[in-house]
Amino acid sequence: QKGLSLPKFLEKYGTEEQCYSALFHLRWPDGFVCPECGNKIYCKIKSRKVYQCHRCHRQTSLTSGTIFAATKVPLTKWFLAIYLLTQRKTSVSALQLKRDIGVSYNTAWKMKHKLMQVMLEREKGKKLSGRIEIDDAYIGGERPGKPGRGAAHKAPFIAVVETEGEEHRPQRMQLRTVSGFRSAEIERYAKMSLEVGSIVVSDGLACFKAVEKAGCHPIPFVSEGGRKGVEHPSFKWVNTMPGNVKNAITGTFHSVSLKHVPRYLAEFEYRFNRRYRLDDMIERLAYVGLRTPPMPYRFLRMAEIDG
Known part of the structure; x- marks a missing residue:
């Protein structure tokens, strides 16, 4: 997809007035509405950049109560x-x-993580349906100690891809952290994120059978290890997506804190699921940001892994 070119972006959002106007219409598409009493009659106090309700006199800024x-x-x-x-x-x-x-670096870090938090909140309540591929994966740097499953320096997550048609073309993706690859974790995820009746294709890992308890139909394929397993046609996309994500993360960041992994995964999930609508993704993210509660710095730093 072509997306929005930088010149077009600057033409649309190149000034503070343009950005302010865009946020105003995204927050109040039908005009200002007082968050306290719902009144639409107001005056603008320009010196403080706030809107004062004529009924209850509450003053509201454009960005108050938002990310x-x-x-x-x-x-x-x-x-x-x-x-x-x-x-x-x-x-x-x-x-x-x-x-x-x-x-500054600290400001850039806070801005990036706030926007990733918006993406995370937006993706949480959505469900996949139809034919679904699921696989286990880990993300994290190489450190001394126990390798592979159970390594303390790696965050386990599941990659889930909704496919369509005879060619199993990928439609939507979910990348969700889990505390471990146990039946209880998969059951919890499936009840929250998969529609009842979905067909779930996996590599035969025992915990994936737990999707049955969420009303889904598991189809395990016990494939060979190595390249042949990766190239199995039933797992084409679910094997491709995690590799792309991990390569992109390791190629962009020097390190990723494990407690912030859910946000990094949500960023890739959010972009992939909207890859055919790049041109309006800016307004869509700003719209959701205006409906996401504030995220102070102390909470950004304290985030824990939560699937």
């Missing part, structure tokens, strides 16, 4: 950050974002 709350960063830089995170095939590191939009 952009209390920001001192110009909206033009927020929109540029959204552009860079949504229009590229791979991610952008906080260090590169710092250089691209002209802010």
Whole structure:
């Protein structure tokens, strides 16, 4: 997909006034509505950039109660950050974002993680259906100690791909962290994220049979190890996606904190599931950001792995 070119982006969001107007219409498409009493009659206090309700006199800023709350960063830089995170095939590191939009590293890190949190919140409640491929995977750097399954320095996650047609073309993807590959974890995931009646194709790992308890139909294929197993036609996409994600992450970031892995996975999931609508992804992410509660820095740093 062509997406939105940088000149077109700057033409649309190149000034603070353009970005402010875009956020206003995304938050209040039918005009200002007081969040306290629902009244639509207001006045704008320009010196403080707030809207005052004529009925209850509550003052509301454009970004209050949203992921952009209390920001001192110009909206033009927020929109540029959204552009860079949504229009590229791979991610952008906080260090590169710092250089691209002209802010400090800490500010770039907070902006990136807030936007990834928006993506994570948006993807959480959605369900896959039909024919689904599922596989286990790990993400994390190489460190001394126990290798493979159970390694403390790696975060386990499941890759799940909804496919369509005889060629099993990928439609939507989910990348969700789990505490381990146990039946209880897979059952919990399936009840939250898979529609009843879905056909779930797996490599025969015992825990994947737990999707039955969520009303799904497991079809295990015990494949060979190595390249032949990876190239098995039943797992074409679910074997391809995690590899692409891990290569992109290791190629972009020096390291990824395990407690923030859910956000990094959500970023790739969000982009992949909207790959055919790149041109309007900026407004869509800004729209969701306006409906995502504030995420203070202390909470961004304290995030734990949660599937």
